[in-house]
Amino acid sequence: MNRLTTSWGEFELTRFPEDPRDPLRAWDSSDEYLLRCLDGIEDAPPVDLSGTVVVVDDRWGALTVALAGRPPGQTARIRPVQISDSYLGRRATESNLARNGIDPASARLLTARDTPPGRIDVLLIRVPKSLALLEDQLHRLAPAVHAGTVVIGTGMVREIHTSTLALFERLIGPTRTSLAAKKARLIFCTPDPALPRQASPWPLRYRLPADTGALAGVAVTNHAGIFCADRLDIGTRFFLSKLPERHGPERVVDLGCGNGIVGTAAALANPEAEVTFIDESYSAVASAEATYRDNVVEAGAAGGHAGARFLVGDGMADLPDGSVDLVLSNPPFHSHRATSDATARRMFGGARRALRPGGELWVVGNRHLGYHIRLRRLFGNCETVAGDPKFVVLRAVKRG
Numbered sequence: 001m002n003r004l005t006t007s008w009g010e011f012e013l014t015r016f017p018e019d020p021r022d023p024l025r026a027w028d029s030s031d032e033y034l035l036r037c038l039d040g041i042e043d044a045p046p047v048d049l050s051g052t053v054v055v056v057d058d059r060w061g062a063l064t065v066a067l068a069g070r071p072p073g074q075t076a077r078i079r080p081v082q083i084s085d086s087y088l089g090r091r092a093t094e095s096n097l098a099r100n101g102i103d104p105a106s107a108r109l110l111t112a113r114d115t116p117p118g119r120i121d122v123l124l125i126r127v128p129k130s131l132a133l134l135e136d137q138l139h140r141l142a143p144a145v146h147a148g149t150v151v152i153g154t155g156m157v158r159e160i161h162t163s164t165l166a167l168f169e170r171l172i173g174p175t176r177t178s179l180a181a182k183k184a185r186l187i188f189c190t191p192d193p194a195l196p197r198q199a200s201p202w203p204l205r206y207r208l209p210a211d212t213g214a215l216a217g218v219a220v221t222n223h224a225g226i227f228c229a230d231r232l233d234i235g236t237r238f239f240l241s242k243l244p245e246r247h248g249p250e251r252v253v254d255l256g257c258g259n260g261i262v263g264t265a266a267a268l269a270n271p272e273a274e275v276t277f278i279d280e281s282y283s284a285v286a287s288a289e290a291t292y293r294d295n296v297v298e299a300g301a302a303g304g305h306a307g308a309r310f311l312v313g314d315g316m317a318d319l320p321d322g323s324v325d326l327v328l329s330n331p332p333f334h335s336h337r338a339t340s341d342a343t344a345r346r347m348f349g350g351a352r353r354a355l356r357p358g359g360e361l362w363v364v365g366n367r368h369l370g371y372h373i374r375l376r377r378l379f380g381n382c383e384t385v386a387g388d389p390k391f392v393v394l395r396a397v398k399r400g
């Protein structure tokens, strides 16, 4: 049974999308440690939860749900504010609130791109995988932190590095860490209002190098935490050099768009293509929108442009059956820190459903991932368009 136990009750939690075959829990011992610490641990007193409580980067909603479900004690019921960059994490939180009979209005869910609350009294941070995302978030939250704000970070020991603590110290104030418990650790940070305010280096913008052919000089915007934010990924570079040459009106999807360079390249190559950019990261979709706008709209691309849509979502889930001509994707190959094609498989299935008969899915991937086996099983065909020792570009056609 997937039940998180706290001192005030048990909560049933799952990841999103729910997959009964997925053995992984929706929380870990770092979530448990933080929740335990709210009642006071070691030499840290119980935390006063009466003000604005903000939860950052809660993976599948465990912290938010447990806080929203905490019965009122001496203080009123807590209405945590969750800040997350993940659509899947947000959907998991919503369904976990419902699963535990907690009113959805008991928590306020914000994305990493939304304006954070103006004053924060308790700041709980599940240390994210991306140090860049943490850096940007601390920059955005620091102005709302005051001398009395309780700031506690939590993470698995392997996720907390000297650089993680240095970020807290540079942007919020001095830190000390707890003892490790079940391979998790807490970071206690004391706000220092005298710290000078610094500007966030995010988003990063760079121009594609001279050896990217027709795309040389294209400006790419990267918000913090997105895939390969400081340079062109080598798989993406290979894909860009092999994209299909197409003309005329067509509906193209850049699936798992990241900074949007693939869909932007498709729009620049075919002004009659209407491109839909999809990612589960709010920051990725914001980056894609900026990349498209700077190079296609504001640069006044030759021949005009057919327009674009920007969707935060889970793969192709929000696109109707048979509504797409071409899907381009460099799918994620990591899930839960392990190499996994689980998300890619879901994306391929969704692409097949959303393509019209005769429509095509083009995929780039590491050769060793064996995507061709999956695609052949799903589409009944799969052609290798190009390959080098490391990557392959594959094409699968939806048969009528």
Ligand SMILES: C[S@@+](CC[C@H](N)C(=O)[O-])C[C@H]1O[C@@H](n2cnc3c(N)ncnc32)[C@H](O)[C@@H]1O
Residues within 6 Å of the ligand: 226, 227, 228, 233, 236, 255, 256, 257, 258, 259, 260, 261, 262, 278, 279, 280, 281, 284, 313, 314, 315, 329, 330, 331, 332, 333, 343
């Ligand atoms: C390997 S990156 C590729 C990014 C970009 N297309 C590029 O080539 O630079 C995969 C992208 O898929 C996104 N992603 C992961 N899971 C997703 C999902 N369920 N639905 C949509 N996008 C997802 C990630 O956020 C990431 O931006």
